[in-house]
Amino acid sequence: MKKRMITAAFTASLLLGSVSASIPTVMAAQSATVDAGVNFRSAPAASAPVIRMLKKGEQVTILDASNAYWYKLQDSSGRTGYASPSYFSVSSVAKPNTATGTIQKSVAFRTGASLSASRIRFLQAGEQVAIVSQPNGSWYEIKDSSGQAGFVSSQSQYISVSGNVSSGGSGSGGSGSGSGSSAPSTGSVESVIAAGLKYLGTPYEYGSSRSTTSTFDCSDFVRQAFLDGVGIKLPADSRGQGEYITQRGKAVSDWRQLKRGDLMFFMSYKGSKASAYAGTNKASATITHDGIYLGDGKILHTYSNEAGGVTISSIAGTHWEYRFLYGGSAL
Numbered sequence: 001m002k003k004r005m006i007t008a009a010f011t012a013s014l015l016l017g018s019v020s021a022s023i024p025t026v027m028a029a030q031s032a033t034v035d036a037g038v039n040f041r042s043a044p045a046a047s048a049p050v051i052r053m054l055k056k057g058e059q060v061t062i063l064d065a066s067n068a069y070w071y072k073l074q075d076s077s078g079r080t081g082y083a084s085p086s087y088f089s090v091s092s093v094a095k096p097n098t099a100t101g102t103i104q105k106s107v108a109f110r111t112g113a114s115l116s117a118s119r120i121r122f123l124q125a126g127e128q129v130a131i132v133s134q135p136n137g138s139w140y141e142i143k144d145s146s147g148q149a150g151f152v153s154s155q156s157q158y159i160s161v162s163g164n165v166s167s168g169g170s171g172s173g174g175s176g177s178g179s180g181s182s183a184p185s186t187g188s189v190e191s192v193i194a195a196g197l198k199y200l201g202t203p204y205e206y207g208s209s210r211s212t213t214s215t216f217d218c219s220d221f222v223r224q225a226f227l228d229g230v231g232i233k234l235p236a237d238s239r240g241q242g243e244y245i246t247q248r249g250k251a252v253s254d255w256r257q258l259k260r261g262d263l264m265f266f267m268s269y270k271g272s273k274a275s276a277y278a279g280t281n282k283a284s285a286t287i288t289h290d291g292i293y294l295g296d297g298k299i300l301h302t303y304s305n306e307a308g309g310v311t312i313s314s315i316a317g318t319h320w321e322y323r324f325l326y327g328g329s330a331l
Contacts, residue, residue, distance in 0.1 A: 001011060002012070002150050003103075009147060016035055016175065019233075020259070023163035024123070028148065031059060031060070031061055031062070031090075032059070032060050032061075032062055032071070032073075032088040032089060032090045032228075033058070033060075033088065034054045034055060034056055034057055034058040034059075034060065034087060034088060034091045035056065035087050035088060035089055036056055036087050037053050037054065037055055037056055038050050038053070038054050038056075038083050038084060038087035039053060039083065039296055039297075040052050040053065040054045040073070040075065040079075040081045041081055041082045041296075042081055042082070043071070043082060044070035044072070044082045045256075046195065046256060046295065046296055046297040046316070047256060051079065052328075054075065054083060054087075058075065058076070058220070059076060060074065060075050060076070060088070060112065061073065061074045062088075063080065065085070065090075068108055069083070069084070069259050069260035069295045070082045070084065070295065071083055071084075071085050071088065082297070083192070083296065084260065084294060084295040084296035085260070085295075086190075086193055086197070086260070086294050086295065087296075095107055099126070099131035099151075099161055099162065099165040100128060100129065100130055100131060100161070100162055100163055101129045101130075101140065101142060101159045101160065101161045102126070102127070102128055102159065102160050103123045103124060103126060103127040103128075103129065103131075103152075103158065103159055104123055104125060104156075104157060104158055104160055105125050105157065105158060105161060106122050106123065106124055106125060107122065107123050107152055107153055107158040107159070107270045108122060108150075108152070108153075109121050109122065109144070109150045109151075110121075110150055110151045110152070110264070111150055111151070112151055113138070113139035113141070113151045113191075113231070114139075114227065114228060114231045115125070115134050115227075115231040115233070117210055120150050123144065123152060125317065127144065127145070128145060129142040129144050129145070129152070129159075129162070129238065130142060130143045131142065131161060131165055132149070133165065133320045134142075134154060134165045134187060135151075135187070135191065136152045136186060137150065138153065138154055138155075138191075138230045138231055138232075139151045139154055139230075139231070140152050140153075140154045140159065140161075140165070143158045163319065164310075166322060168188075170256070174291065184261060187257075188230050188331050189260055189261035189331065190261075191229035191230050191242065192225050192229035192230055192261055192292065192331070193229070193260070193261060193292065193294065193300065194224055194229065195224070195225045195228035195229035196221070196222075196224075196229070196292055196300050196310070197227075197300065198214065198227035198228075199216065199224070199225070199310045200309075200310050200311065200312075201308060201309050201310060201311075202214070202215065202221075202253065202302070202309050202311045203215045203216075203305055203309045204216065204217065204302045204303060204304050204305045204307075204310075205217060209219045210223070210236055215309075216302050216309070218238055218289050218290050218291060218300065218301055218303060218312060219235075219236065219237045219238040219240075219241055219290055220236070220301055221291075221301065221302045221310055222234065222238075222263065222290055222292060222301075223235075223236060223241070225292060225300075226330060230331070232330065232331070234330060237288070238287050238288065238289060238290040239287045240284065241263060241290055241330070242263075242265045242325075242326075244329075245263055245265075245326070245327070245328040245330060246326075248328070248330075250328035250329050251326040251327065251328040252293045252326060252327060252328060253282070253325070253326045255293070255321065255324045255327060258293045258327045258328075259285050259293070259295070259329065260293065260294060260295035261290060261292065261293065261329065261331065262292075262293045262327050262329050262330075263282075263290055263291070263293070263327055263328060263329070263330055264290060264293050264299055264301075264324060264327040265287045265290045265321050265324075265325045265326055265327060266287065266288065266289040266290065266320065266323040266324055266325060267280070267285040267286065267287070267288060267325055268285075268286070268288045268323070269319060269323065270323075271319065272318070272319050273322075274321075274322045276287065276319075276322070276323065279323040282325050283300060284327055287325060289301070289303060289323075293327060294312065297314055297315050297316050298312050298313065298314060298315065299312070299313050299315055299320060300312055301313065
């Protein structure tokens with residue numbers, strides 16, 4: 001009898017072990033809808049072979065979103081591949097938010113996640129706040145002790161955080177100045193791109209006013225996307241923005257090495273063929289255009305009304321590839 005009980009227990013433990021081993025650990029079920037046609041690639045690289053084009057309206061499952069520049073996806077047929085995150089609307093089961101914060105020193109409490117947003121008041125050192133979410137790498141959405149909702153810088157010098165922050169926030173804070181971080185957070189990158197995408201179709205105007213968003217030239221558009229997205233105020237012209245990148249020591253000369261959200265800088269147009277740029281000393285060439293790299297071989301920028309104002313262009317095999325000087329992160 002005792003032997004049969006031991007055998008049964010051993011068999012049960014094997015069965016339970018095999019069942020638990022076959023169940024993957026899933027933190028949050030994520031599904032997504034394709035917002036615009038995008039290449040579905042065999043690997044997380046713009047040079048990887050294209051499996052097919054994902055069409056607008058398709059439903060896919062996100063298997064891995066840990067890479068800031070690529071989603072690992074499964075389509076409705078069960079095929080697995082990779083695509084740029086900017087082409088999807090994502091729904092997910094979020095972790096419950098249990099975060100609280102303690103203000104470390106006086107900091108502005110604002111109506112929006114931007115330095116240009118109106119100030120509600122100054123939060124004082126020692127105040128306790130509830131953290132609602134982290135909309136991007138530079139800001140927390142919070143509620144103070146009176147229930148007033150607003151936004152505050154996520155820099156650790158202003159607020160210390162305990163608990164789980166929703167929306168993918170780390171709780172350690174980002175940099176509102178764009179410095180002091182070895183890699184930009186996913187939230188910051190996506191906030192900049194989302195801010196830029198909302199201006200799609202806005203008319204182009206050379207030398208556009210920096211005090212309005214009714215028209216843009218290239219550097220004005222880039223500047224506004226960063227200002228709206230993460231509150232970073234970049235230099236007003238493309239050359240100044242280029243210097244900002246090189247001074248941070250993050251410039252690369254091969255556009256295929258760029259990451260999603262990086263800035264791209266270009267020389268003047270000489271023609272549509274690579275031969276038109278042969279022999280050009282790009283090290284001494286003058287920057288005449290810039291834009292935001294979306295990943296998947298695409299750039300978000302503006303350069304003419306004929307092209308539709310703020311638009312998305314392909315890089316490979318076009319004059320944008322031949323004119324490219326360097327690029328890098330401003331975050």
